[in-house]
Amino acid sequence: MRSSRDLLDVKGLSLSFAGVKALDDVSFSVREGELFSVIGPNGAGKSSLFNCICGVYRPQAGSVGFAGEELLGLKPHRIARKGIARTFQNVEVFPSMTVLENLLLSRHNFMCSGAVASMLRLGRSAGEERQARARAREFAELLRIDHLLDRLVGSLPHGTQKRVELARVLAMEPKLIMLDEPVAGMNHDESSEMTETIRQVNRELGVAILLVEHDMTMVMAISDRVCALDFGQRIALGTPPEVVRDSAVITAYLGGAL
Missing domain, CATH: 3.40.50.300 (P-loop containing nucleotide triphosphate hydrolases)
Known part of the structure; x- marks a missing residue:
């Protein structure tokens, strides 16, 4: 209801x-x-x-x-x-990045660690990265693109790229x-x-x-x-x-x- x-x-x-x-x-x-x-x-x-x-x-x-x-x-x-998150009529994805990398971009608002800690995976940054990857995979599974996580987005058909864009939006929660x-x-x-x-x-x-x-x-x-x-x-x-x-x-x- x-x-x-x-x-x-x-x-x-x-x-x-x-x-x-x-x-x-x-x-x-x-x-x-x-x-x-x-x-x-x-x-x-x-x-x-x-x-x-x-x-x-x-x-x-x-x-x-x-x-x-x-x-x-x-x-x-x-x-x-x-x-509020949106998709576009013309697909807005990063074609030279993998599907997983595209989804992880939407998780940056959930990351609290500083740049240096994140690069070196120090302290809680490692845990945050694991959680970000886990959540990205959940949304990829919902959109049925989890088998494509390591593929470059630019190599995928138009319809699949649309699904990647939607998954990326969902990853923003x-x-x-x-x-x-x-x-x-x-x-x-x-x-x-x-x-x-x-x-x-x-x-x-x-x-x-x-x-x-x-x-x-x-x-x-x-x-x-x-x-x-x-x-x-x-x-x-x-x-x-x-x-x-x-x-x-x-x-x-x-x-x-x-």
Whole structure:
């Protein structure tokens, strides 16, 4: 059963570039443990919304509350430390590093030892490294990439690199994961597998997920609620069946016909 408590609370968000409105008074909330999706045609404002929440853009109006704290004005790394992690439409991994090394990068916030102690593996640094590796392996197993830990990420197929990126995000142990088109560029089998993985992550870890995706079949199959944007405005908000039947969504996103 989903929590009724709001984790992310976006209110009246408005963002303009040279007089052109990318977001216009957008409001919605994401509850603890919820799988919440944002849909809309190209140019609807989805990426702008993500960038406002993550601190890349500073909106002209509105607020972004997270676990009772205001995020606007914070740098992206400060927001990440609050418990928000994201993936990108274009895979953001380190191709010349192994899968394990990519995952270990996400564990640095859990390491307390200094640089010298870590290099020499003195004192508690050795224990911290063992724990970091153990946790990295746990997330690799969840994403079914544990057999690839010693492989260079750049040598892996696109769909597998997407899974590495998601595992790296999970290794940060966030409260909210923001997924930007997680099945973009995947074939049917890869897309189906990633869809089930996202569902599993949400169900087993209880982490809230904010998803932007063009694959309507995926969105409607796994989302608890959906927010539809068009020209920077919210045009619908509700359960998948409610949103897919909304006349404004049918016109703006589905071209006027189901």
